[in-house]
Amino acid sequence: MVNSTGVNSAGGLQVPASRPSNVPGTINQLQKDLNSDGYIIIKDVLTPEHVESLRRVAKHYLRSGGTYLYGGKFQLHAMYVAEEVAKFLTSDTVLNRLKEITRPLDVVLTGECDLMINTTSSWHHDVPHHRRCTDGSIFSDESFRVYKIAFYLQDQGENSDATLKVRPRSHLKGLVQSLPPKGLAIRAGDAIIFDVRIEHAGQMPTLVDRSLRKFFERVGPLLRLDVQKAFTSARSIIRRLSRTPDRVAVFMTFGPSDAETYSYAEEGRHRHPGVRGALSADVLRQLAANNIVPPIIGMPLSH
C-alpha cells in the first residue's frame, strides 16, 4: 500500500500529485502484487476534500444523466460525457499511479470508464467477451496486464455489504468459486486496482432486490413501466427509509502499451462503436503531455 503527497490541479477538482517511482529494469512492489494477487489497494490517493468534490460531481451528473441499471444508475464511458470526471481521471495524481503500474511502457486508456451510484453486482470477471476467454487461455497468460482503477467515494469496511469483494489469484484461473473471497476494506480516497480477469463482486443483490426486480419484470410490461427505472426507484425509497447512504464509484480501464492491451481495447471498440463524445482540448493536451494516445474505445470504426 502506498501513500501520496503533493498538490496538483485537475481543472475544477484539486487533487494531490505524486510521482512514479522509477528504477529501470525492476518490477516494483505494486506490479508484483498485481501479478500475484490480481489486485492492489493504494491508500490516500485523494484527500477528503477531493473525495467530497468528486462525489458531488458524480451525484449531480447521475441525477439526470446515465442509465437506470442493476438497481441504481450507471454511465458507461463517463469521461466522454462528464468533463470533471475526465479531468479527474487524467490528472497527474491518477496518471502517475497508472504509470507506476505500466512502466517501463506508456499507459494506454482503453476508453472504458464507468460512473455508478447504488448499482448491485454479483460475482463476475470483466473479460467474458474476450475471444481468449472461451478457451480459457487468457487466464494462463502472464503477459496479459489490463487493469481497472476504482475509486469508491465512501468508506467501505471489510465486512460491509457495500465492499468490493475479490477472489485473490482468480485472474490466473478463471471463474473458480472455490477460491475464498476477500472483502477489500478501503477509506474513501483510496484506489483499488484490479486485473480485469479477477473474479469480483460489488454490492450483491439481496433477496428483497431480487424479488423486486422479478416483480417489476412481471408487472412492468403490463403497466407500461420502465422496469429498470422502477426497480431503481423502489430501491432508492428503501435506501432512504433505512437511511442507507449512497454508494458512488468511478472506474477506468487501462494497461501498458503492448499487444494485449490493444487487442482487449479493439474488442471493446467493436462492441461499443462510436461512443465517443468529446474530450476537451485540456484533457487531450494532458494526455499528450503524458505520452498517452486518446482512449481507443469510442473511436469511430473505419469499416
Ligand SMILES: O=C(O)CCC(=O)C(=O)O
Ligand atoms: O459495483 C461494484 O463495486 C463492482 C463493479 C464492477 O464489478 C466492475 O466495475 O466490473
